[in-house]
Amino acid sequence: MISINRKAVIGVGKWLGIACIGGLGFGAWGLSKSDCAVPVKAERKFVLDVDIDTFRQILVRTNATAAIIEHGGMKLVDEATDAVDIDLSNDSRPLRNFLRGKSKANVSATKHLTVRMNDPQLKASELLLSQDCHIQPEKIHIVTTSDQPAGELSLYNTILDAVKAGQKTELTLSLEMTVVVRVPRVFLSQAEARVQQAADKAMEEQEAAIRSLVAKADSSVVGLTHLIH
Numbered sequence: 001m002i003s004i005n006r007k008a009v010i011g012v013g014k015w016l017g018i019a020c021i022g023g024l025g026f027g028a029w030g031l032s033k034s035d036c037a038v039p040v041k042a043e044r045k046f047v048l049d050v051d052i053d054t055f056r057q058i059l060v061r062t063n064a065t066a067a068i069i070e071h072g073g074m075k076l077v078d079e080a081t082d083a084v085d086i087d088l089s090n091d092s093r094p095l096r097n098f099l100r101g102k103s104k105a106n107v108s109a110t111k112h113l114t115v116r117m118n119d120p121q122l123k124a125s126e127l128l129l130s131q132d133c134h135i136q137p138e139k140i141h142i143v144t145t146s147d148q149p150a151g152e153l154s155l156y157n158t159i160l161d162a163v164k165a166g167q168k169t170e171l172t173l174s175l176e177m178t179v180v181v182r183v184p185r186v187f188l189s190q191a192e193a194r195v196q197q198a199a200d201k202a203m204e205e206q207e208a209a210i211r212s213l214v215a216k217a218d219s220s221v222v223g224l225t226h227l228i229h
Contacts, residue, residue: 032184032185033182033183033184035180035182036180036181036182036183036188036191037154037180038179038181039155039176039178040176040195040196040199041175041199042174042196042202043172044174045170045172045173046170046207048168048170048211050168051166051168051169052138052140052164052165053137055162058213058217060135061217062213062217064210064213065113067206067209067210067213068142068160068206068209068210069113069115069144070209071201071209072201072202073119074117075115075116076113076114076116077115078113078114079113080112081109082111083109084107085107085109086106106136106137107136108132108133108134109133110130110131110132110133111130112128112129112130113128113129114126114128114129115128115129117151122152122179123151123152124152124153126150127146127153127156128150129144129146129147130144130147131145138163138164139161139162139164140161141159142159143159144157144159145157152179154178154179155176155177155178156176156177157175157177158174159173160172160173161174173206174203175199181195
């Protein structure tokens with residue numbers, strides 16, 4: 001994720017030694033590497049061409065967790081549901097409405113996830129996450145949070161919000177993460193830019209994964225719904 005060109009470091013060091021008062025002393029301070037925590041945030045909004053009833057069914061009937069988690073060298077390897085709470089008080093015909101994709105139930109669930117990471121810059125092989133899902137008739141809220149630091153990744157939080165938008169569904173994806181980088185101070189801004197690019201790319205890949213999930217599952221979900229009268 002973060003790389004610094006050695007020739008560029010040497011070149012800047014020579015320039016600092018010539019141009020700055022204090023010469024070698026200032027240059028050595030600027031080029032000495034130190035651990036710096038780089039916090040970044042990213043957000044992405046888009047609209048799916050399915051109504052929220054269909055999108056909710058897709059989340060329930062398919063393994064949507066992988067689509068939410070897998071991006072930027074991350075792969076879901078294990079998930080365990082810790083608790084599920086289903087409130088049927090607002091649904092007079094829960095089973096029929098569920099099969100028709102018109103459920104009025106409020107569903108809350110907590111999961112624990114294990115993710116394999118394939119990014120040598122992060123110096124970690126696994127990331128442990130907790131996920132809280134809240135699914136309501138007209139909105140969906142899913143929060144995924146890292147349980148502990150993993151190598152250079154000290155914080156990782158994502159949020160998926162989906163709301164009804166007429167016959168479509170509007171999604172907002174957000175990511176907050178902190179990566180510890182070891183670079184010379186004069187290159188800290190470059191490192192921050194690289195981490196931000198990685199976060200933006202992760203959101204782009206997550207949108208693509210969700211769109212692909214919906215495209216593959218939409219026809220089967222709609223077909224089942226039409227069979228129920």
